[in-house]
Amino acid sequence: MTRVPILMYHSVTDTPNDDTKPHAVRPSDLAEQLAYLKESGFTPLTLGDLVAALNKNNGRSMPDKPIVVTFDDGYADFHSHALPLLDRYNFPATVFLTSGWVSDAGKEAAGRPLDDMLSWGQAREAAQTGIEIGGHSHSHPQLDQLRIEDLRQELRRNKGLLEEKIGAPVATMAYPYGYSSARVRREVRKAGYFAACAVSNTIAADRHDMLAIPPVDGRQGHDHQHVQARRRRHRRTSHLPARAHPHQGVRGRAQDEVRAAAGARKCLGSGRGSSPICATRCSGRATR
Numbered sequence: 001m002t003r004v005p006i007l008m009y010h011s012v013t014d015t016p017n018d019d020t021k022p023h024a025v026r027p028s029d030l031a032e033q034l035a036y037l038k039e040s041g042f043t044p045l046t047l048g049d050l051v052a053a054l055n056k057n058n059g060r061s062m063p064d065k066p067i068v069v070t071f072d073d074g075y076a077d078f079h080s081h082a083l084p085l086l087d088r089y090n091f092p093a094t095v096f097l098t099s100g101w102v103s104d105a106g107k108e109a110a111g112r113p114l115d116d117m118l119s120w121g122q123a124r125e126a127a128q129t130g131i132e133i134g135g136h137s138h139s140h141p142q143l144d145q146l147r148i149e150d151l152r153q154e155l156r157r158n159k160g161l162l163e164e165k166i167g168a169p170v171a172t173m174a175y176p177y178g179y180s181s182a183r184v185r186r187e188v189r190k191a192g193y194f195a196a197c198a199v200s201n202t203i204a205a206d207r208h209d210m211l212a213i214p215p216v217d218g219r220q221g222h223d224h225q226h227v228q229a230r231r232r233r234h235r236r237t238s239h240l241p242a243r244a245h246p247h248q249g250v251r252g253r254a255q256d257e258v259r260a261a262a263g264a265r266k267c268l269g270s271g272r273g274s275s276p277i278c279a280t281r282c283s284g285r286a287t288r
């Protein structure tokens with residue numbers, strides 16, 4: 001079994017607002033973390049690359065010490081702060097974009113972005129440098145609470161817009177807030193996604209399929225009741241402690257968190273049911 005950590009970031013800035021602060025990371029901390037991962041011999045993959053390697057698509061095999069770095073929501077500071085660092089360290093990554101939040105979404109605008117967001121041009125530019133653009137719904141609702149037609153609309157509109165605007169197939173997604181259900185996963189599969197990131201601190205290697213890749217949250221003291229409740233449930237049903245979500249204000253600790261996550265991380269297998277994927281992403285209220 002291969003263990004693959006999946007790190008999850010949100011805003012990358014020295015000046016987060018109240019909404020983004022709980023999950024923001026300083027550019028200098030991100031730089032340190034990427035440098036650490038590079039020096040430690042990790043091989044960065046996009047989530048799509050990881051799935052391809054798991055399924056051995058086109059003869060792809062799993063590299064030594066694989067790791068996946070992801071960014072949720074599509075903040076404008078991904079383009080200004082994260083992209084230059086990823087480029088410097090030659091790190092591919094996956095950005096999960098909420099299409100209704102894009103800064104020039106125009107008549108497609110939906111939901112309430114938490115901060116300045118990427119434009120379509122910036123997302124395209126990132127994609128051209130090897131960044132994978134994945135789905136994150138159209139308006140960022142809690143998908144498991146939607147009526148079936150609204151759920152389908154969220155998924156298909158998001159995937160359709162991303163593919164139209166970016167000009168590349170979209171095969172992966174992350175659930176807003178990490179929430180999913182059997183129904184949501186079924187619709188995600190029907191919408192044409194091959195893999196999706198969910199939420200949990202821990203993972204039961206044999207229980208999760210490609211549409212429920214658990215995220216990891218290293219943050220302590222999360223204030224989202226539902227997430228906490230879910231985490232407790234996951235703890236009961238799984239054996240893998242997960243998580244590392246480096247964030248603002250933990251300058252000295254951030255690297256330790258990444259180190260712990262990268263070193264302690266999980267499983268990985270292929271296909272649904274038989275082999276598990278383990279991940280390190282996080283979610284929560286401000287995860288947006």
Ligand SMILES: [Zn+2]
Binds near residue numbers: 072073136175287
């Ligand atoms: Zn989000």
